[in-house]
Amino acid sequence: MIEMTIRPRKCRYVVRDAAGRVLSETDNRFVACWAWLRNRRNGAQAHDRLMWIEDERSWLRAGDMQAAVRIEKLSATQLARKYNVSTASVQKKLVELGYIEVRSGLHFFTEVGRNVGGEYRKNHADASDADGHMVWPFDGPLVAAIQSINK
Structure with a gap:
């Protein structure tokens, strides 16, 4: 089986810059939106780690990172x-x-x-x-x- 290690819970929302570095992590949707608004011109993206279905018109992306940045x-x-x-x-x-x-x-x-x-x-x-x-x-x-x- 698998060794159990206790990890701290990740915040629900994460805002990353164009290079994938974390700019903000929070459980507050408003704070995530604000961080994204401040950095969107520099290519920032906001992600909801608990969201499964993505609306292309929304400012919020599903998952944790861009598919291109994620390691399979x-x-x-x-x-x-x-x-x-x-x-x-x-x-x-x-x-x-x-x-x-x-x-x-x-x-x-x-x-x-x-x-x-x-x-x-x-x-x-x-x-x-x-x-x-x-x-x-x-x-x-x-x-x-x-x-x-x-x-």
């Missing part, structure tokens, strides 16, 4: 499907690379795994801490290692 991350199951290998072999490769370790039959991140971008994601916004999965950046040595599984 996939679960072990998604990586296995993409490269036509078993999920167990992907997890075994994650252990071999030192990204995760198995303790009492459960999967836990290692420091190396966190440093390469391993992340715990909840299955949905209202999920408990135990209702989630590990995701990994879709680049670099992990992809090369997975491609070499059946070769």
